[in-house]
Amino acid sequence: MRYIIIGSGAVGGSIGGRLHESGRSVVLVARGAHFEALRDNGLRLTVPTGTLTLDVPVVARPEDVELREDDVLVLAVKTQDSVAALDAWAARPVAGGGTAGERLPVMCAQNGVENERLALRRFREVYGVCVVLPSTHLTPGEVVAPCGPYTGALVIGRYGTGTDDTARRIADDLEKAHVLAPVVADVMRWKYGKLLGNLANVVEAVCGSASDATARDLVARAKAEGAAVLDAAGIPYATEPEMTELRGGTVDPQPIAGERARGSSWQSLARGAGSIETDYLNGEMVLLGRQHGVPTPVNAALQHAARESVRRTRGPGSLTAEELNRRITAGVAG
Numbered sequence: 242m243r244y245i246i247i248g249s250g251a252v253g254g255s256i257g258g259r260l261h262e263s264g265r266s267v268v269l270v271a272r273g274a275h276f277e278a279l280r281d282n283g284l285r286l287t288v289p290t291g292t293l294t295l296d297v298p299v300v301a302r303p304e305d306v307e308l309r310e311d312d313v314l315v316l317a318v319k320t321q322d323s324v325a326a327l328d329a330w331a332a333r334p335v336a337g338g339g340t341a342g343e344r345l346p347v348m349c350a351q352n353g354v355e356n357e358r359l360a361l362r363r364f365r366e367v368y369g370v371c372v373v374l375p376s377t378h379l380t381p382g383e384v385v386a387p388c389g390p391y392t393g394a395l396v397i398g399r400y401g402t403g404t405d406d407t408a409r410r411i412a413d414d415l416e417k418a419h420v421l422a423p424v425v426a427d428v429m430r431w432k433y434g435k436l437l438g439n440l441a442n443v444v445e446a447v448c449g450s451a452s453d454a455t456a457r458d459l460v461a462r463a464k465a466e467g468a469a470v471l472d473a474a475g476i477p478y479a480t481e482p483e484m485t486e487l488r489g490g491t492v493d494p495q496p497i498a499g500e501r502a503r504g505s506s507w508q509s510l511a512r513g514a515g516s517i518e519t520d521y522l523n524g525e526m527v528l529l530g531r532q533h534g535v536p537t538p539v540n541a542a543l544q545h546a547a548r549e550s551v552r553r554t555r556g557p558g559s560l561t562a563e564e565l566n567r568r569i570t571a572g573v574a575g
Contacts, residue, residue: 242311242313242410244312248318251377251505253318259420279299290389307336309335313411330342379508388494421492443506445504447546447547449507470535474533507557511557527540
């Protein structure tokens, strides 16, 4: 198998770098300054044992790589970028005939629960991936993956139809590349469990940290709303103890000098990415809450604060948790 990593930032760069290091065939897909740094200097992947400089093939566009029938597409962009990426790759021809959408599997190694549905509209073979892989990408050409002994855990399953040999072959390659990869028949249950945890991302991003008492209370309230929404919708989700057990002692952050693990939303604001995935995290709970009659004032206020931060090009820490609390109270009163 050859792995085409569509979106080679924190998660994609970690997966692609580890697969390449283990001897698997990998092509990274990146844009702008990140593409140029990868092309000119290789991928600098920092792990607990040191910094690896990996000469991984990299392209900037789908047209720059000839697809083969043994390729696996790994979608690792943020959800707001999924449609454009899926459209661009699904229509690409595959050697021997047909298109990628007709012939190649795509793995959605992303937060949120919308990507698999988007992919299934364009690809016949779609695999959900619950990503537990703390990593950071702030500098072009560089990714920090601080966990060990496994770099991360990727729970894999065929979207809607359980498991198959392709999922198991991918998992075997990942396990040999320092990535824990259990194959499950209910991958979306795990992704909904991860979604509950991701409701904290925007608090860290907007407030700069989610560690003080007020911020922790906001996170707890957002998660309680999310659980109530999923229960009302009849959507099963992995419990917090299950998610903790998944990490266990195998995906533990290790101290790396000068580095501190930050969430993906914090990184988006810090890089000035121009977008943020909160609409598909907290916004997913707001959407489901509206559908099933469950109030979600905390998640709605957090979603609004994230949009505001992007619109006003604010970096992390532009609002305090106290200000967010005041906004929630005002919204409820209104």
